[in-house]
Amino acid sequence: MAPSENTEALSQRLATSGLRSTPQREVVYSILLKKRDHPTADEVYARVRSELPTISLATVYNCLETLVQCDLVRAVNFERGPTRYCPNLRPHAHFHDESTGRTHDIDLPPGVLDSLTRILPEGFDAKSIEITFRGQATDGRS
Amino acid sequence: MAPSENTEALSQRLATSGLRSTPQREVVYSILLKKRDHPTADEVYARVRSELPTISLATVYNCLETLVQCDLVRAVNFERGPTRYCPNLRPHAHFHDESTGRTHDIDLPPGVLDSLTRILPEGFDAKSIEITFRGQATDGRS
DNA sequence: AGTAATAATTGGAATAATTCCAATTCGCAA
């Protein structure tokens, strides 16, 4: 796979939003793509620092926020904890494993989101749906 | 409706968990039942103080946590904001209205949760599911 | 190229929500 491909996608998305492509934004995004384990901002910060040692935590927050605005990344909140970041753009749910604390992406079969939308009463217009499972993943998984 | 009914339920749930029924716990619970608008801990604190002026915020947090443990209340988290509390025990989703900031309960037709569980791959055992819609409620609703 | 205008980054301070902790107080049981 061409490493420039995603960088391209990023630049384009930023451009169409009137934003600039910067080293910080590129590295933050590439870090998210590299290891899709739903890291927190702090975790992203730690990983990015090995490539960009002078980046600040505030910038990491800014970049993540920007990526969310561009719809390249989803911000995910489980219970009280810190926000986690997910670069998976396919329609998917999250499975939160209570024993390991890990979060798994669960791809959704086509139609699931539509059929959920249909249970809404008149007058409710949903722009997005989030589905979160909580339980145990008995199986060894990444 | 008998006002003692819910208090009864509370005492029983607490008892079976080896916990005590206290005035603080009872009032916090009754406040949640009285106005089901998904208040934050701070909001609960404010409401409870009119009945129990000397209660502390820490106790409100403790009571809410206890009620969640007893499965009498659900803790709900939208994006970054503070945790909100919901005494609705029926299977329901949440609709978060982005224009008003309000949260509506959406009752789920029977079978929805089961059919969602069925999309999980082998090895994933879900104990609970949360469904959150985000959008606009065009209609005037409580 | 030179420069103004604008956008992005930075570090640190500030805020918000929640948890922790040690000291009291309460309620039940012997």
Add this chain to the structure above:
DNA sequence: TTGCGAATTGGAATTATTCCAATTATTACT
């Protein structure tokens, strides 16, 4: 009625995030 564990309390501490003012980078224009 005394004692023990549970619950409450107030305040300090912690965590996650946002804010802000100063600097730095990038772009557009001449």
